[in-house]
Amino acid sequence: MAAVAGWLRRAWENDLAWSFRRSPVTILAAFLTLVCVGSALFAPWVAPHNPFDSATLNLSDGFTPPAWSAKGTAKYLLGTDDQGRDLLSTIMYGARISLGVGLAAVLFSATLGVSLGLLSGYLGGRLDAFIMRVADIQLSFPAILIALLIDGMTRVALPREVHDQIAIYVLVLAIGVSGWVQYARTVRGSTLVEKNKEYVQAARVIGRHPLAIMLRHVLPNVTGPVLVIATIHIATAIITEATLSFLGVGVPPTQPSLGTLVRIGNDFLISGEWWITVFPGLALIVLVLSVNLLGDWLRDALNPKLR
Amino acid sequence: MKLKTLLAAALIAVSTTTQAATLRWGAQNDILTLDPHSQNHATTHGILQHTYEGLVRYTKDFQVEPCLATSWQQISPTQWRFNLRRNVKFHDGTPFTADDVVFSYGRIIQPQGTNQIYVSGVKEVRKVDDYTVDLVLGGPNPVLLRLLVDFRIMSKAWSVKNKSENVQNYVAKEESYASRNANGTGPYLIKLWEPDKRIVFAANSAWWDKIEGNATEVIYTPIKADATRIAALLSGDVDIVTDLPTQDVARLRTDPKLKVLEGHEVRTIFIGLDQFSSELKYSSVKGKNPFQDLRVRKALNLVVDREAIKRVTMRGLSIPAAIMVAPGVHGHSPEIDKVSPADADGARKLLAEAGYPNGFDFGLDCPNNRYVNDEEICQALVGMWARIGLKAKLNAQPMATFIQKIQKFDHDAYMLGWGVATFDGLYTLQSLVRTKTTGADGSFNLGRISDAKLDALIDAMKTETDVKKRDGMLREALVGTRDNYYYVPLHHQLRPWAMKKNVSTVHKADDRPESRFARID
Numbered sequence: 001m002a003a004v005a006g007w008l009r010r011a012w013e014n015d016l017a018w019s020f021r022r023s024p025v026t027i028l029a030a031f032l033t034l035v036c037v038g039s040a041l042f043a044p045w046v047a048p049h050n051p052f053d054s055a056t057l058n059l060s061d062g063f064t065p066p067a068w069s070a071k072g073t074a075k076y077l078l079g080t081d082d083q084g085r086d087l088l089s090t091i092m093y094g095a096r097i098s099l100g101v102g103l104a105a106v107l108f109s110a111t112l113g114v115s116l117g118l119l120s121g122y123l124g125g126r127l128d129a130f131i132m133r134v135a136d137i138q139l140s141f142p143a144i145l146i147a148l149l150i151d152g153m154t155r156v157a158l159p160r161e162v163h164d165q166i167a168i169y170v171l172v173l174a175i176g177v178s179g180w181v182q183y184a185r186t187v188r189g190s191t192l193v194e195k196n197k198e199y200v201q202a203a204r205v206i207g208r209h210p211l212a213i214m215l216r217h218v219l220p221n222v223t224g225p226v227l228v229i230a231t232i233h234i235a236t237a238i239i240t241e242a243t244l245s246f247l248g249v250g251v252p253p254t255q256p257s258l259g260t261l262v263r264i265g266n267d268f269l270i271s272g273e274w275w276i277t278v279f280p281g282l283a284l285i286v287l288v289l290s291v292n293l294l295g296d297w298l299r300d301a302l303n304p305k306l307r
Numbered sequence: 308m309k310l311k312t313l314l315a316a317a318l319i320a321v322s323t324t325t326q327a328a329t330l331r332w333g334a335q336n337d338i339l340t341l342d343p344h345s346q347n348h349a350t351t352h353g354i355l356q357h358t359y360e361g362l363v364r365y366t367k368d369f370q371v372e373p374c375l376a377t378s379w380q381q382i383s384p385t386q387w388r389f390n391l392r393r394n395v396k397f398h399d400g401t402p403f404t405a406d407d408v409v410f411s412y413g414r415i416i417q418p419q420g421t422n423q424i425y426v427s428g429v430k431e432v433r434k435v436d437d438y439t440v441d442l443v444l445g446g447p448n449p450v451l452l453r454l455l456v457d458f459r460i461m462s463k464a465w466s467v468k469n470k471s472e473n474v475q476n477y478v479a480k481e482e483s484y485a486s487r488n489a490n491g492t493g494p495y496l497i498k499l500w501e502p503d504k505r506i507v508f509a510a511n512s513a514w515w516d517k518i519e520g521n522a523t524e525v526i527y528t529p530i531k532a533d534a535t536r537i538a539a540l541l542s543g544d545v546d547i548v549t550d551l552p553t554q555d556v557a558r559l560r561t562d563p564k565l566k567v568l569e570g571h572e573v574r575t576i577f578i579g580l581d582q583f584s585s586e587l588k589y590s591s592v593k594g595k596n597p598f599q600d601l602r603v604r605k606a607l608n609l610v611v612d613r614e615a616i617k618r619v620t621m622r623g624l625s626i627p628a629a630i631m632v633a634p635g636v637h638g639h640s641p642e643i644d645k646v647s648p649a650d651a652d653g654a655r656k657l658l659a660e661a662g663y664p665n666g667f668d669f670g671l672d673c674p675n676n677r678y679v680n681d682e683e684i685c686q687a688l689v690g691m692w693a694r695i696g697l698k699a700k701l702n703a704q705p706m707a708t709f710i711q712k713i714q715k716f717d718h719d720a721y722m723l724g725w726g727v728a729t730f731d732g733l734y735t736l737q738s739l740v741r742t743k744t745t746g747a748d749g750s751f752n753l754g755r756i757s758d759a760k761l762d763a764l765i766d767a768m769k770t771e772t773d774v775k776k777r778d779g780m781l782r783e784a785l786v787g788t789r790d791n792y793y794y795v796p797l798h799h800q801l802r803p804w805a806m807k808k809n810v811s812t813v814h815k816a817d818d819r820p821e822s823r824f825a826r827i828d
Contacts, residue, residue: 053693054689054690054692054693054694054698055690055693055694055696057690057693058690059612059615059616059619059620059687059690059691060612060615060618060619062619062620063619082619082620082683083683083686083687083690084619084690160702266534267532267533267534267552267554268554269534270534270537270538270541270554270555270558271552271554271555271557271558272558273554
């Protein structure tokens with residue numbers, strides 16, 4: 001108990017925690033992120049309704065405005081969409097998909113990018129040249145285009161029912177493949193620096209396998225910037241997924257993400273049911289902004305030149 | 308002298324500029340083909356009627372008037388003689404003669420097309436001389452003239468030259484010269500068709516009749532997304548939109564730059580059910596077909612809350628339906644079209660009686676770019692049916708692929724809309740209810756319903772000339788279809804059109820705007 005309390009106290013006094021406490025914007029961002037992630041994670045328990053259970057939907061409740069307007073009810077805090085689905089619950093479930101796809105895509109991207117960067121930096125030679133040229137080529141395409149390409153190819157290759165089932169995995173793959181370059185180049189740079197330090201040379205002299213050296217010695221020392229990139233990349237990945245869903249080539253409509261909700265609500269914007277598109281859009285903005293701000297803070301906090 | 312020439316030039320300039328006007332027309336879905344005998348699809352017919360004409364045509368209030376035929380006499384109850392119009396030329400300059408009529412008849416009855424109904428009951432088309440044809444019928448046909456409106460005449464010489472004597476097999480994804488090029492006698496030539504992008508028409512200066520309006524060019528643009536379509540109208544990119552999203556109608560009515568032309572359409576939207584297969588293709592129920600049980604079909608009907616769909620999904624722009632024909636169609640009457648309120652408990656009881664107390668699942672195919680709010684209605688139905696345990700797996704796709712799928716009978720339940728080109732109930736009963744044979748009978752009976760009693764009534768109706776007797780048969784057949792719950796009728800569509808204030812045209816209840824009436828001021 002005392003050890004934990006001691007550890008907590010030391011963590012609180014840590015440089016990182018101090019810079020965190022200093023900035024009210026960061027505290028707000030962290031709080032909002034926690035709320036978003038929490039409600040997304042615990043959506044099945046926290047959400048007031050289950051928007052995907054067709055049997056509980058009541059079409060007559062469709063197009064109910066938010067609770068504070070004239071025809072709103074407390075039952076549907078943020079109003080309902082055209083099928084009678086509660087918007088607050090749909091946003092929570094949608095955030096789940098958005099966050100899930102974003103996090104998974106970043107994990108995939110980071111793993112791919114870090115591995116390729118390590119290999120490229122440590123082994124050098126023709127492998128290095130090849131990987132970096134591929135990275136350069138990919139950088140000339142916008143990320144959305146690459147994601148669209150991969151998603152489009154799978155849609156054409158697979159029958160519709162199969163594609164709907166694996167759509168989320170394809171999406172993760174598509175967004176992941178479109179974002180690995182940043183990680184690879186950063187890690188390659190750091191690896192090139194670390195490669196010539198004494199501890200790596202010592203390990204080589206002992207005769208350790210290059211893979212073991214990369215994983216056990218070099219990797220822990222190059223992950224700092226990766227963390228920063230990853231945090232900001234989460235925001236980008238969520239927006240990319242939202243864009244693809246808005247275009248109609250993202251997640252299938254049976255598991256709508258925040259982007260899908262914005263697209264569906266778009267049709268009703270002109271006729272006055274603004275809440276169907278505005279609230280999912282706001283949720284998306286809040287989520288992405290808070291994650292972005294957190295990432296910004298982390299980058300500044302970890303930068304030794306700014307201390 | 309200088310002033311005079313200046314004045315003259317100004318006058319000429321003014322008089323020439325008032326002639327040319329382009330009508331830009333936006334709607335939801337694109338046509339399926341340029342071949343007028345291939346697919347019985349209202350949008351396709353609505354476009355092709357600008358280019359291909361029939362022996363007769365409709366006036367603005369749906370009376371029959373001469374078109375490519377100037378007059379006709381009934382020589383015997385089963386033989387009609389049509390005198391053809393002289394000096395009519397196809398768009399490629401070749402003259403129109405009786406040979407073209409005979410050729411078009413031989414073409415429209417080919418089995419791979421779905422337009423045989425428009426020559427239903429015709430046994431033979433005989434050429435008497437170059438400008439006279441005889442239509443020989445199998446029996447007296449009281450609606451023959453109305454059917455012939457959509458029997459469109461193609462040029463024999465042109466079709467033979469371009470190897471298009473055979474009708475395109477749309478279901479087999481066939482393409483032919485006639486499916487991509489048009490050559491008719493009508494008021495507008497089709498200059499080009501970019502599928503899903505636009506169709507460009509140019510006025511036919513050699514047309515035998517006069518275009519009432521002033522549109523010398525028409526550009527038809529299919530815009531699937533509702534918001535984009537309305538935005539195009541509001542921004543001035545299109546002049547008239549005929550597929551109005553229901554949520555925007557109220558707002559458009561109050562817009563000072565636009566006007567909304569009200570009108571209902573003689574189209575009924577319904578769900579069809581596979582009642583032929585011994586096992587449903589996309590269902591968990593094995594060994595039997597639940598839709599063959601009347602109680603299951605009745606339950607499906609009973610739980611649908613048509614008033615809620617009208618209020619929420621259609622924004623008041625629909626008429627809940629109990630029978631398969633809309634008001635305005637001969638055979639419809641309000642007393643047989645009374646919709647009972649939704650009854651979920653009664654439906655549940657029926658399902659339990661039929662042996663499905665926990666319901667079952669099945670596939671539901673819907674188009675998503677053809678009827679007003681088609682996909683949203685299907686989603687609402689999924690919710691309503693789920694309440695009694697019937698889990699429908701919704702598969703929404705564009706009309707072009709949807710129609711191929713269901714015409715191959717690859718479905719459990721499907722949504723379809725049926726407009727009545729002849730404004731007479733027989734058209735619906737013959738296409739949707741009669742047991743499927745070759746030709747027009749059961750051409751869109753995609754659930755493969757087969758009821759001998761109704762078949763007898765429908766066949767008798769085709770040749771019954773006594774109006775009272777025929778009306779009685781119509782009523783009996785419509786009521787029989789209703790009480791056997793062969794279909795789940797949803798509603799009859801209301802179909803307002805919106806256009807800029809300077810555009811005027813005539814609203815047509817068959818939802819086929821005719822550009823020759825459109826005037827842009």
